[in-house]
Amino acid sequence: MPGVNALAWALPALPGACGALLSVTGRRGDRVAPAAALAVTAATLALAVTAAVTRPRASVALFAGLRAELAVDGLSAVLVITVSAVALAVLVFAAGEIHEARARFFGLMLLFVGAMLATVTATGLAPLLMAWEVMGAMSYALIGFWWRDGDRVRSATVAFVTTRAGDLGLYLAAGCALAGTGTLDLAGLAAAPRPWRDLVAAGIVTAALGKSAQLPFSFWLSRAMAGPTPVSALLHSATMVAAGAYLLLRVQPLLAATGWAATLAAWIGALTALLLGAVALAQRDLKQLLAASTCAQVGFMVLAAGVSAVAGGTAHLVAHAAVKNLLFMGAGAWLSALGTKDLAELHGAARRHRLVGVTFGVGALALAGLPPLSLWVTKDAVLSTVAERSAALHVVALAAAFLAAAYAARAGFAVWSPRDDATRDDTERSGTRRVGLLAGLPMPPMAFVAAVAGVVGVPVVFTAWRALLGTGPEPGPEGGGLLLSGALAVAAALAVRGRRLAAPRTLAGWLYLERGAVAVVWRPVTSLARALARFDDRVLDGAVRGVSRAVTVLAGWSRRGDETGVDGAVRGLAAGAARLGALLRRPQTGQVHTYFAQAAVVLVLLALVIVLVR
Known part of the structure; x- marks a missing residue:
């Protein structure tokens, strides 16, 4: 219609x-x-x-x-x-x-x-690329919203350049798809012949990993925290960071058709969930903790795409969107009210602002994967499929789930711990000491969704969920797996309760991924650019200047030849004409008898010529 x-x-x-x-x-x-x-x-x-x-x-x-x-x-x-x-x-x-x-x-x-x-x-890849580009440009503008602050603008630039580097893969995928299949439809990519199919998969995986802040691109999400909190809540819950995971779930048949792409995505997702979970646990800044946890949680979605758990990965995406949106809003509310987002300075924050504290607590419990909340079930929907595909992947994923419970519990315990004499407000800016009505209004509904969204994991409902998505058969959450993941979550929460963690600098510094990118990519590229600029200035421009000088010299020679040769001939011709004219003027006396005498001489000469010729 x-x-x-x-x-x-x-x-x-x-x-x-x-x-x-x-x-x-x-x-x-x-x-x-x-x-x-x-x-x-x-x-x-x-x-x-x-x-x-x-x-x-x-x-x-x-x-x-x-x-x-x-x-x-x-x-x-x-x-x-x-x-x-x-x-x-x-x-x-x-x-x-x-x-x-x-x-x-x-x-x-x-x-x-x-x-x-x-x-x-x-x-298809054509409209996807257009929307993908607009999304990247808007993220740059929003992260650097406070454009008068140079540090924030630099952070926005780092985030934009990093994601754009990954986005080049989508252009590669589009070109190879057109060459291999003559179409850009996502549904037809799996049928592309080799090597086009492998090139398309490589481009899409690269673009998705960059957009979703997976290894080795994860560091840009740390930089993105320079933007306003609502930007973090939107970009890092259900939109930009989830876009890469969504794309991999969408093209999962392509990943499976190549064989290697599915395995690569699964391992990168699992390792991101593990390593960025450790990074999140090491953070002292609440927004940085939530950013690293976003990388880790999206890692479970990428893992789901790699093992063909499309229904489980999508359920986890939806539940995580509600949970992370809620947690970022809580962090933003406390930053406005108390002027800080340092975990050590947020002790007692949940007790001082109860609505934010209770809803944030629900989100933290859900993020930890504690039963019976949402991520406990949706995460197990992914782990059930992983367990069938690879024992090694399952072990890594379970370790990542343990760390997820640990960093979520750390955030929850920090804000609910009693306020002590060492706790200070206004470490970053002057707080208002209140949470506005509009700021607190969306938190209870989001807390409700974060708590009950896991109902999609109930076996009966999960079957309907698969039918809704139109996915193939895949194992849903099972009793044994739910018990194991729930026990791990409880154990991890208890392990971090009341403990001060001495985190290695490597983890606190996001595995030094940005330094590595600067050393391995940025400096060589800029050095090459400077070398090419010098080549352009000295060789190409020198050649152009040399040609210009040579032409100038030739022009000078031509000018001198022109002045001495052609101009001399012209002047000689003019002088001869002048002399001839002077000679011709001599007989012109103006006297009639002279003209008659001249005519007689001419006639005599003419007669002689006639006689001689005959």
């Missing part, structure tokens, strides 16, 4: 167009920006629910023989609702937190939401 199909375009277009309009209104739109953004996001959520029911599909000719198509199927139906709901909660929170350049902030946020909705509904 045309009206239903138009919904596929309207879903990303509504927030995108309204965001673009808001972002250019300047200060004139600051007063109405929050209300307008909330109204647009609420309408977008309504459209998302309608699209999930009606499943619209729309396409338009893009290039000769290629079409751009957006469609809502089982997987994207879940994602459009998740993205829209999280965006609405974040913008309600932001309405109480952001008090400057509101039109620009809310406009950029809506543009970002529109790009993410286009990403999850794109059925």
Whole structure:
């Protein structure tokens, strides 16, 4: 139906167009920006629910023989609702937190939401690439929102350049897909012949790992914490960081068809969950802890894509979106109220602001994987499939789950510990000593979702969940696995209770991944660029200057030859003509008898000539 199909375009277009309009209104739109953004996001959520029911599909000719198509199927139906709901909660929170350049902030946020909705509904690499690029550009603008602060802008640049480096893989994938299959449809990538199929898989995996801050790209997420807290809550829960994991879940048949790509994704996801879990445990800054935990939790989703646990990975994505959104909002609320996000200075914060404390506590318990909360079940839905595929992967994943419980428990214990004399406020900025109504409003609903979203793991419901997504058969959470993961979570929580952790600098410094990237990639590339610039300046430009000098010399020689040769000949000809003219003027005396005498001489000479010729 045309009206239903138009919904596929309207879903990303509504927030995108309204965001673009808001972002250019300047200060004139600051007063109405929050209300307008909330109204647009609420309408977008309504459209998302309608699209999930009606499943619209729309396409338009893009290039000769290629079409751009957006469609809502089982997987994207879940994602459009998740993205829209999280965006609405974040913008309600932001309405109480952001008090400057509101039109620009809310406009950029809506543009970002529109790009993410286009990403999850794109059925081909062409519209996916367009949305992917807009999402990256908006993340740069939002992380560097406070653009007068040079450090924040540098952090935004590091995040942007790092993700852009990974994004080049998507261009490689698009080119190879077109060469190998003549189409850019995601559904047809698995049927591409070798070597195109392997090249497409390599490009997509690289782009997904970069966008989802997986090893070795994880460090950019630490830099992204320089942005406003609502940006962290949106980017790192259900949108940009989850986009890479979503893409791998979407193209899981391609990963399986190559063989090596699925194994690579599984191991990178498992190792990211393990190593970044250790990094999260070592952090003293609450937002940095949550950022590292995001890398680790997305690692479980990437692991799920590698072992074909699409239903389990998607369930974990949805549950994690609610949990991490809630935790970032809690961290932002305390930063505004108390002026700090240092774990040591947040002792007693949950007791001083009970609503934030209780909801944050629910989120921390869910993140820890404690029963019966959401991530306990969704994580086990992934682990059940991992256990069937590889014992080694299962051991690594269980260790990562143990660390997840440890870092989540550390955050929860820190904010609920009694306040002592050493605790200080305002270590980063002046706090307001209160949590605004709008900032606290979305936390209880998110806490409820974080607590009960794990119901998708109940065996009966999990079967319906697989049917909704349209995935193949895969094992769901089982009693033995749930007991094991629950016991590990409890043990880890008890292990960190009341203990001060002396973390190695390597872990506290995010495994020095940024230093490694600078040493291995950035410095060689910039050195090569400087060498090429010198080559250009000295050799190429020198050659151009040499040619210019040679032409100038030749021109001088030509000028001298012209002056002495051609000009001399012209002057000689002119002089001869002048002399001839002077001679011809002599007979012209003006006397008639002289003219008669001259005529007689001419006639005599003519007669002589005639006589001689005859």
